[in-house]
Amino acid sequence: MQYVLALPDGEQIPYRLERRARHTIGMKITVDGLIVHAPLRIRHADLEALLRSKARWITSKLKARQAAVVPEFEWRDGAELHLLGQPLTLRIAPSSRNSSPKLEGNALKIATTNIHDHTMIARKVIQWLQKEARLDFARRLPIFAARLGEPTPALLLSNAKTRWGSCNSRREVRLNWRLIQAPPALINYVIAHELAHLREMNHSARFWAVVAKLYPDYPAAEQALKACSQQLYRLG
Incomplete structure (x- = not known):
């Protein structure tokens, strides 16, 4: 499911939540943005509290991913x-x-x-x-x-x-x-x-x-x- 993480400074980070039979919370940055893998029974409020504690890591990784995006190929003479x-x-x-x-x-x-x-x-x-x-x-x-x-x-x-x-x-x-x-x-x-x-x-x-x-x-x-x-x- 899609959610938005609201940070104290007003920044909002969209993320996709996937609940699984696991004991820990996992995060990964993909071309689609932040994906969070969470245990089935964790409360959503507790989950978002942990995500906020990792906000610096999340934002830095999202910016690095965005900077690494390669521009679409241009079919022009000289390409x-x-x-x-x-x-x-x-x-x-x-x-x-x-x-x-x-x-x-x-x-x-x-x-x-x-x-x-x-x-x-x-x-x-x-x-x-x-x-x-x-x-x-x-x-x-x-x-x-x-x-x-x-x-x-x-x-x-x-x-x-x-x-x-x-x-x-x-x-x-x-x-x-x-x-x-x-x-x-x-x-x-x-x-x-x-x-x-x-x-x-x-x-x-x-x-x-x-x-x-x-x-x-x-x-x-x-x-x-x-x-x-x-x-x-x-x-x-």
């Missing part, structure tokens, strides 16, 4: 894209007909009858990136599967907004096409992570041991991926 961690300059040129994007050096060029049709430009560029993603991921997947001693699983592209990959009991690996923007090391980490689920369908110590076998420096890659996630999710 910067990324392919395998390398910058690409989007070049949009007027033409008598629409054409598919073409990679020329460090520029991705697209000709269009309407340079202001950002929806069409976005669609064509994203389709191009998805094609590149499928080709790239299809080359990496069998390499890591062989290291694990497993047959290459089926590869599917994902358009998820909150996760980079998944692996199911049908031996299907889904990889988010937006990963094609990331440096190869991060793509390799996600592939190693998902392939490890072929052995362990969980995140137990045994699972992480399999990940470490495939990608020893996985903790650094995991942190690097978290750091650039908002940037990668700008597209689409």
Whole structure:
């Protein structure tokens, strides 16, 4: 349920309350703001008293989250894209007909009858990136599967907004096409992570041991991926 926490200085903080079978109060800051996990039986007045005692922490975290928000991508000539961690300059040129994007050096060029049709430009560029993603991921997947001693699983592209990959009991690996923007090391980490689920369908110590076998420096890659996630999710 949605509530508003009133602070002594007059500031009001909206928050979402989720009551659960737990003994402690938990707080987290997400893109949707403050979320509070509270025991089922705690009185609301007691809960808000505790939240007020944590007001400084809450407001600082909310401000930090807001400052870290990446602006929406602008589909304009000269905009910067990324392919395998390398910058690409989007070049949009007027033409008598629409054409598919073409990679020329460090520029991705697209000709269009309407340079202001950002929806069409976005669609064509994203389709191009998805094609590149499928080709790239299809080359990496069998390499890591062989290291694990497993047959290459089926590869599917994902358009998820909150996760980079998944692996199911049908031996299907889904990889988010937006990963094609990331440096190869991060793509390799996600592939190693998902392939490890072929052995362990969980995140137990045994699972992480399999990940470490495939990608020893996985903790650094995991942190690097978290750091650039908002940037990668700008597209689409």
